[in-house]
Amino acid sequence: SQQGEEDPQALSIQEGENATMNCSYKTSINNLQWYRQNSGRGLVHLILIRSNEREKHSGRLRVTLDTSKKSSSLLITASRAADTASYFCATDITGGFKTIFGAGTRLFVKA
Amino acid sequence: DTEVTQTPKHLVMGMTNKKSLKCEQHMGHRAMYWYKQKAKKPPELMFVYSYEKLSINESVPSRFSPECPNSSLLNLHLHALQPEDSALYLCASSQPWREVYNEQFFGPGTRLTVL
Numbered sequence: 001s002q003q004g005e006e007d008p009q010a011l012s013i014q015e016g017e018n019a020t021m022n023c024s025y026k027t028s029i030n031n032l033q034w035y036r037q038n039s040g041r042g043l044v045h046l047i048l049i050r051s052n053e054r055e056k057h058s059g060r061l062r063v064t065l066d067t068s069k070k071s072s073s074l075l076i077t078a079s080r081a082a083d084t085a086s087y088f089c090a091t092d093i094t095g096g097f098k099t100i101f102g103a104g105t106r107l108f109v110k111a
Numbered sequence: 112d113t114e115v116t117q118t119p120k121h122l123v124m125g126m127t128n129k130k131s132l133k134c135e136q137h138m139g140h141r142a143m144y145w146y147k148q149k150a151k152k153p154p155e156l157m158f159v160y161s162y163e164k165l166s167i168n169e170s171v172p173s174r175f176s177p178e179c180p181n182s183s184l185l186n187l188h189l190h191a192l193q194p195e196d197s198a199l200y201l202c203a204s205s206q207p208w209r210e211v212y213n214e215q216f217f218g219p220g221t222r223l224t225v226l
Contacts, residue, residue, distance in 0.1 A: 041219055041220065042115075042218050042219040043154065043201070043203075044217070045215065045217075088154075098156050098169075100156070101153035101154050102153060103152075104153050106151075
């Protein structure tokens with residue numbers, strides 16, 4: 001079963017707008033990661049946030065983590081057509097060895 | 112070299128065939144993974160190798176047989192597959208979970224079609 005649930009499932013925005021995606025999870029985690037996947041390709045790691053961190057930035061990406069609510073959000077600012085992809089959150093479970101991916105958000109950025 | 116390579120890119124096989132998928136990395140990672148991904152779904156973990164030993168098998172049918180011959184190579188042997196096994200098979204590598212936080216590097220995948 002998948003640990004992470006993401007919303008929205010799909011998001012369509014204009015170039016230049018911000019895109020926000022949310023992820024919720026069920027069990028305690030060591031860290032939470034966000035990955036991007038272009039259609040039919042491998043996943044690319046975007047950012048990792050540790051369970052003792054609340055916010056992290058990387059370029060146009062901002063990730064927040066609220067462990068009390070078991071949720072995370074990914075904000076992409078000033079979106080570009082090249083940001084069109086599926087975005088997945090992934091959690092490493094405390095005491096476990098495996099990474100579980102959420103259902104993903106499909107982002108479409110219109111030029 | 113920060114790349115994970117996978118061969119072949121595409122594979123079409125019959126249900127009676129035996130084939131193998133290959134994955135290679137030269138980043139010195141000691142954990143390697145196989146995932147299965149159906150269209151518009153997230154990757155699902157199949158196997159994890161840590162230090163060339165199988166550490167996780169997510170109840171995968173025996174028609175899928177993983178092998179880790181050395182720290183750089185990971186194979187997935189396929190035999191008597193079913194049409195529902197058609198999917199994108201992704202390989203990934205990372206430092207072992209217990210040593211550092213588990214950023215995974217993914218290969219481009221093998222698109223498998225079972226007829």
